[in-house]
Amino acid sequence: MPDGKENPYGNGFVGVETPLTNEGSACRVADASKGTYWKINNPDSRKPVAYKLVPQISPTLMAKPYSLIAKRGRFASKHLWVTPHQDRERYPAGNWVLQSKGGEGLEEWIKQDRSVESGSDPVLWHCFGLTHIVRPEDFPVMPVESTGFTLKPSGFFRGNPGIDVPYQKKKKKKKKKKSKASQLMQNRCGRMHKKLSEEQMAYKPSVSKKVAKLLLHTNGERRQTRCGTNSREEETKGDQKHVFLGGTISLWLSHPRTTQPSMKGEEEGFEERGYLQGMQLDQASF
Incomplete structure (x- = not known):
């Protein structure tokens, strides 16, 4: 587009259409x-x-x-x-x-x-x-x-033909009926998970800085481990287990079902076994 009143800043351009009327003029190389x-x-x-x-x-x-x-x-x-x-x-x-x-x-x-x-x-x-x-x-x-x-x-449409395309609803998938064997297995696994959750995983967090303290109540036995200084005891009610974690610790929790090799504790030859190891936490929730 040439300079002038219609293109004062020199950034205008136009599209030019050239009719191709015969074979000679229709031979083209794209630019x-x-x-x-x-x-x-x-x-x-x-x-x-x-x-x-x-x-x-x-x-x-x-x-x-x-x-x-x-x-x-x-x-x-x-x-x-x-x-x-x-x-x-x-x-x-x-x-x-x-x-x-x-x-x-x-x-x-x-x-x-x-x-x-x-x-x-x-x-x-x-x-x-x-x-x-x-x-x-x-x-x-x-x-x-x-x-x-x-x-x-x-030139076929007045505007974008894809704008007014109706929304396609997702079809609800029919739930497949489970066999009696799978239902029985699911119920059994659910009961086992609930039992393990009650015995092993029902922890309520409470934080004591620079202190790692573990109170265990398993099968009526009470065992206690302290790591660090200035630790303070917390009350436990019923069969609940409280874990107090601070800093980098390595804990082996005692439970009759675990199969990991035993490890001697630092205090009075206390034997601990379990499934927590090498965690770095300031506040833990289990």
Whole structure:
């Protein structure tokens, strides 16, 4: 967009549409610096609707024009070709590629410079491919390389058609009936978990800084361990177990069901076993 009153700051730009009316003008190479795309529209509708072809811009055939592959594959020298429909014009490189000397196909057809406007039943040929530079990850088997193009509707709707899409409700999954064996096992496991929770896991926290204190009431026995100094005793009611943790400690809790090897305590050869080891806590909740 030129400088002037309409573009005082020099940051304006406009999209320019160029009609492609014949075969010669329809031979195109996409320009990434200008954001090239093509529209195939229907001028007979009240508001022309179109499909917008957005190429994934890649280099055209890089072989020399006099090479055999370039002679046989002239179609790869352009990104876009447009011809009127003809039954005999089926293959862009000609009918007999491996036996040809080159110069057949699209390059030969467009020399007629026929009209490709509405009514000529135009055929669009979009050529795209890969110019692949190998990398170490491609050996011994190349994993993947992507290419392609995008075809978008243009002018079919007044706005974004995805905005008013109705909400899709999730279907409720039917609960599967459990067999009697699984119900029996679940009930048994539930009772065992409840019993273990009551005996082993019903701890109420109480914190004493720089003190680790353990009061155990298991099967009517009371055992006590103190770590650190200035420890203070706490009352326990019923079969509840209180753990006082501060700093980094290593505790082995006594319980008749545990199978870990025993370890001698620091005070009076007290024997402790259990399932807590190496915890660093200021306030513990079990």
